[in-house]
Amino acid sequence: MRVYGMSLDDVASQAAFAKRQGLNFPLLSDPDGSAAGRLGVLMAGKPYANRITIVVDEKGVVRLVDAAVKPDGHGKDLVEAIRRLRG
Secondary structure, three states, rough: OOOOOOOOOOOHHHHHHHHHOOOOEEHHHHHOOHHHHHOOOOOOOOOOOOEEEEEOOOOOOOEEEEEOOOOOHHHHHHHHHHHHHHH
């Protein structure tokens, strides 16, 4: 399993955030919002993206879309969801 984070922040901002938070996965930068726009997660009329988690399996099939992400506890919830998907 691979984990990536993505935001509209620039690379330098993401690097500082990853260091502060002690993240052990790569963050992808989407400063123009093109990827977020294609995923349909840009907030209407604002330069922000909604928090969303997408789980894609090894074959590229989307297995889970969680559009109700709340940062507190999300990691634990996501691990449980992936365990359920794996059976």
